[in-house]
Amino acid sequence: MNNADLLLLAIAIPALTPFLLAACGKQPNLRDTVSVLASIATFAAVLPLLLAVIDGARPAISLIEVMPGLVLGFEIEPLGMLFATVASGLWIPTALYSIGYMRGAHEKKQTRFAICFAIAIASAIGIAFSGNLFTLFIFYEVLTISTYPLVAHKETPEAKKGARTYLAILMTTSILFLLVALIWTWNIAGTTEFRAGGILDGRLDPVYAPFLLALFAFGIGKAALMPFHRWLPAAMVAPTPVSALLHAVAVVKAGVFTMLKVGTYIFGVGFLGKTGASDWLVWLAAASILIASIVALTKDDLKARLAYSTVSQLSYITLGMALAVQMGVIGGAMHIVTHAMGKIALFMCAGAIYVAAHKTKISQLDGLGRKMPVTFACFTIAALSIIGLPPFAGAWSKWYLMIAAADANQLIIIGVLMVSSLLNVAYLLPIPARAFFLKPKEDKAHGDAAASRIEEAPLLCLLPICFAALGCIVLFFTIGGLYEYLLSIPIRPESLP
Amino acid sequence: MDPALIDFARNLATAIAFIVGGGFILVGSLGLVRLPDVWSRIHAAGIIDTIGAELILIGMMFQTGLTQTTLKLALIGLFLFITGPTATHAVANASFIAGIRPDRLKRNESEAVLGEDTPEEMKA
Amino acid sequence: MMSLIEANLPALQVVLPLVAAPLCALLGRGDRSWAFACLVTFVTFAVSVALFAETYAGTIISYRMGGWEIPLGIEYRVDRLNAFVLLIISGSAALVLPYARRIVAAEIPAERQPLFYTAFLLCITGLLGITITGDAFNIFVFLEISSLATYALVASGSWVNKRALTAAYNYLIMGTVGATFFVIGVGMLYMITGTLNLADLAVRIVEHGDSSTLRMGFVFILIGIGLKLAMFPLHLWLPNAYAYAPSAVTAFLAATATKAAVYVMLRFMFTVFGFDYEFQADTLRMVVLPLAVIAMFAASIVAIFQDNLKRMLAYSSIAQIGYILLGLTFLTETGLTASIVHLFNHAVTKAALFMVAGCFVLSAGTCSISKLGGIGRDMPWTTAAFVVGGLSLIGLPLTVGFISKWYLVLAALELGWWPVALMIMASSLLAIIYVWRVIEAAYLQPAPEGVVRKEAPLSMLIPTWIFIGLSIWFGINAMLTSTAAGRAASALIDSSHILWKE
Amino acid sequence: MSDLGIDLDYIMGRYNYWLFCILMMTGLYITVSRGNLIKKIVGLNIFQTAVFMLYISMGKVIGGTAPILTEVPETIYSNPLPHVLILTAIVVGIATTAVALALVVRIRESYGTIEEDEILELEHDMDFGSGAAQGDPVA
Amino acid sequence: MTANLIGIAIIDIVFFTLLVLTAIAILRQRNLFAVAMLSGVFSLLSAGLFVTLDAMDVAFTEAAVGAGISTVLMLGTLALTSRDEAKRPRSALLPLFVCLVAGAALVYGTLDMPPFGAVDNPIQTHVAPEYIARTPTDIGIPNVVAAVLASYRGFDTLGEVVVVFAALVAVLLMLGTSGRRTNGKNGKEE
């Protein structure tokens, strides 16, 4: 089996899983087994690809020419491979976790949930492997639509409203800006292929470059750049596994990943740096980082706070791209991984808390740490990773981003990153602190009996959390390999043979 | 006979027919406007339908001589001759049944014709 | 025999359904006439496939009715453009008719069904005739055949809802005014050129030069056809006509009627008038373009507030016609490609969507969105078809709608018309809203109490899904449609003399 | 003539068309402005007939005769083509009228009126009055 | 210009004046029976006009249609509907505006039209003379209109027949084939 086949397989497995799931929708156990097996199989297909890519292979395949000159095709390069690995890798724990969560919370329509979940993963991998912007756009939209039912899963009025917001913003931005940007790109470059060094250099009048970049930056709504970030908090009405995987990993990372791809392979870092087209984006991203952090401080709802945190963290990656230096790309890419690890753990914790204690507000968590020690320990680790303290993975990505800012002579940005870290501390650490150190409030309604029944979440929930928290630590020590790997992201145009 | 003379005679005949017929038609149409009610107007229409129309057609026949066109004109005359009064009768009948009566009726013998069972509306 | 058929293909295209119509009326019983009509449409479809294949390479078939020389007699002229449109029309017919049986049986009294199918065949005849003919006045005649049949078809919705009658009446008045305007326009052209043959007209219009008569001929034809194709301020007949016509009729009309009119518009605008003069181009760009843009927004916004699914889709059709006209007003090859490709794409999508509405009507007895709660569970396949069709309406990738939007935006960008490109996209966002209302109702709302809804019968599901399949297939592999449309467009542009063409 | 600013030939060459324009406008006005469904149809007929006249007058040759050939040589004939077209158009017109009238009959049966305003009121009631949803059958 | 030609021109104008008067009478008349009659008169006057414009066949058709079928059908409809048009205030401004714009466009279109009745108009030189010149040899019948109608443009006529047939289908679809009423309520009298 060669790499191209593997590539197809990596997409096909999650893409075909829904059919299997639908077929065995009547038997929950079988269905959930299929779900887990599929996630493992996908990862198994992705891993050899990763190894091949590390070896320098660039498998490519083009499926069909949709319109003259517009190809539906895949090509793997380091950045995409990284994203695919993260997405598929984290699917396994999430699959396990969601079994526990969904059963624990007695959610309805679990089959639909599993199906949409699988489609979402398939499209995330599709995004990762896209050989051109057009293909990427297709999977981008599939991702949006397949996650809509997940967000609206509870079918309550709030869920519907949140899902509407989610859909409206993502669709609006993608169609109104991204598609136009895509067509514009195609119009001037005659192709939408991802090429090292970009395809616009020499074709696009530098005067227009900022505008095209703006179309991209706002068009990629999944990157949650302010002011188009509202969907992310709105989507928090979804069941927690959804928030965990999709809104910490697949969906938002698809957004920033696209951002990186566009910066690196469409515009080209060199072109961006030369023309200064992305300067404005640097400032916008910086503003986004700070404002989102401040908003996060004001939120009492745990998931909402995490969501705003995500908004803020995503802007780091956008910032990395906008800095238009190699280190920025590397830092951004690295942040994809580290933040994913951290945030998924945090969300899973939030879910565990909901399943075990039915609590969603931070102010209700007082003293819960003693009842759920493992959960909150993991929460603390992940939080520290997000904040960027060694020995947790988050430290490295922030480090590289700061280097990038220095490379780009944006000293103020370094300051911004510092301030942001402080804000992270301010909004994340109080949570475990309350849980561990404060006394539980008297709950008149449920009484002590209810409170005393709270214990750790089901094992299926707990295991993935531990796994993710562990990942945060392990990643810190193995970052060298990742850095080496990321250096292979081509920045300059390949010299023609 | 002199063809010119025949021509003249023929034109003269046409002219007379036209003048008389046209005169009747004008008078009839004037009557249609001037006369006070349906009943009297029926007679004005009668002038146009009968004497006026026929005379004009006859005048035309003089012009065409003995050709197929003459036959057609004669046929038109015949049709008008049959349909004209019938239509007039139908109008008169309809307005009679509708209960419309002449303004100042000098003599009314309608019961004599219709008999005892004449509906109220028709007696008007 | 084969060669005889082959030589007379263009005539057969129209004559087949034409001869079939009276026969169908004579057959007498509903099912028999249905089967016969189906058979005829299949054969007709085969004929248009043959014509399409023949013209795909670029041959222009010219068929002389009665064997008379061209300006004397009536010419049938098939080129890439109208072969494509013929394919759309006969293909839609061949799919809608099999679909029609069950829903027609439910909506139309049994004794009227043979007449219904006869009218259907007549409508097909008219539409095909409009498309294939190369004679300006012949267009009018066949336009009226299709229109009269359409009025009857729309009015036959009155057994379900009496408003079909007023809808048909309004359609009739506006349609007739439109046709008469068209006749005035053709008369003016005839007056200054002395010919009715479209190709001959094109040549002689150039010879005779610009004149106020030519200009007004242009305007009257534009308005006349505009009425028929529901160009924005002239669209008032469409929503009710589509909403209250029998479901099968709506599906067919939405797929074909306005499309044939658009074809006539294209043919006149490009082949006949050819934009030698500022006046025509200015009219299109200063008047029709803004109207098209307004249509895209206004109609979509109105669609959002409709509770009747069919009516909502009808308003959406007006908006989609706006897209088609917009592509036309660009006066570029890409713009035309966009228009032509959208002809096909919208036909496929809208037919499918209206068919879904028909399935809802049959099973749920209503197509009121507020009463379709939870129908996604009861009728999974039908609703799924709606979702895919809706996505295509929005213009998401992997559906045909995307292809159209792509070309349209591309055309706008080529001209550097930024605001237009953004507006195209903005209006498709409105489509999201109205499509999503239905999807949300179908999946996320609870079903009304005590309602039993069964999945639509296969005879209706299969045609619906064929349309959906087409709209996916040609969304993924648009080579055939976009190449065909591109070729047709370039042929049109080549045949016309656009004044700023390099 | 031209120094007066009036070109008599020009006017003579067009007066016929202008007259029919007036007639067309009258017909169109009746169609658009009247609320009675039957009257609209009558207006439509007038409108169409005026168009027919436009066609026929363009086919006229002054000094010509009907295009039915005679033995007389050198006869000028009027243009037969507009005649043919208008024959067809008249037939189309009567067909349309018949369909329209049939519709009016049915409308009257269903609505009890043939006045547009009253029908609109009834339909407005159907939409908003009873609270019935728009998509519902109203037999 | 002989006296005859001037005479025809005058007849032309007289007919036209009568037509406009009739049209205005139709506009103002509220009794629908009177409207039906007036529309019959209208088509009869136009038939006369067609005769003066050399269009015998058209006049023939218009007379047959206007006086015969059209009136009878309209009466048949009136018998089933109502006699009078309701008196209702309607804003006449918009329709007036529409008509004036359409009329202005028409008049503008006539400005460059080839003059009425001239022998060298494009339409008299391009296709039509061919018909007149070729009919005797091609088809061998004197009525050129019939030749064009049934042979040169026979397909148009086929379309015309189909239109008539379509009208039948349409009317029967709406009113029923048996002639008996299908659905109950209808004002036998209002």
Add this chain to the structure above:
Amino acid sequence: MEHHSILRVVSKLLIPPMLVYALYVQFHGEYSPGGGFQAGVVFAAAFVLYSLVHGIDALTRVAPPRVLHALAGLGVLIFAGTGVVTMALGDAYLGYYALGEHPQHAQEWGIVVVEFGVGMTVATVMLSLFIAFASHTRKLDDKDW
């Protein structure tokens, strides 16, 4: 004797000539104004007159709607079928030259046949339309007017 006997007698006198006149118009379309359409209308008018005087039921007895509808379709088929025949004979659709050796006769034959189809359709359709309208309501009694 009914109160409109005059009308009855006159209509009886008039109908046969009207029919013959209609047929004359039908078959002289090539020589003088007229043709299938006009003939059809006059033909129908004669029947309308009959029904006006003798009632709609008498008319439907003489000309049953079913037959009329069939004939209407048949008329279209005659016209369209002529085209199919010429097509089968190797000429174009409605190319009458295929109908005979002598070109002019072939054309004339074609025109006659085609016009016959027109006349048949128009007459029957017009009559059917009248019947459809007239019988859509309560029957008009013969004496009722």
Add this chain to the structure above:
Amino acid sequence: MTKALGLLVALFALWLALSGYFKPFLLIVGFLSCLFTVLLARRMNLLDDEAVPLQLRLTLPLYWSWLGGEIFKSALAVSKIILSPRIVLDQQLIAVESPLKTDMGHVIFANSITLTPGTATVEAAPGKFLVHALTNEAASAEAFTEMARRVAVVETR
């Protein structure tokens, strides 16, 4: 059968008068047309004395010419009324006895009354007519009897 034949002959004469062409084709078609018409007339039950008035004497043209004179005279009378500056009418509805035996005779009589301006038949009842007359002179009974006498000559069975 005689009626049918008579009608056929009459109709064919009408055809010839209308046609004026004596081409074999047109003659054949004409004959067939007339035959067809006769068949239709039979189907319509028209073949009786009223539709085929073969029984009428040849004196009909004579009667017509007399009637023409009458019409002319009464037309003049009515014209005088119309043209007079003040219109004076003596309208009346009078019953007129009809001595005629056949329907055809009745019709001829009634139509003759209507044809003569100044009088018009309004309603027909068995054996008598209701006639509207414009003036006293028009309503004079002698004129009607004279007319009835002349119609009777034409009518005889």
Add this chain to the structure above:
Amino acid sequence: MAMFLAITAALFVAIVLVLVRLFAGPTLYDRVLAVNTFGTLTVLVLSALGFVTERPDFLDIAMLYALVNFVGTIAILKFFRYRSFGRIRPEPEER
């Protein structure tokens, strides 16, 4: 020829007068009467026009109209009578 023009002119004057009656009414029977008379006049005008346009052989139109006009008049009366008085007038059995 002048004669025909003259008679046409006279007929036109008559037509105008008849139209005045037609427009003015007042009863429907006045109008029917006017229409019928108008028909007769039109037959004459059409015949005269045949002569004016020098093609008198086409009297068919006039003949057609002479026949059809009658049908029209009868139709108007029949339909109008039924509409307005059909109910008032007793059914035949009752008489």
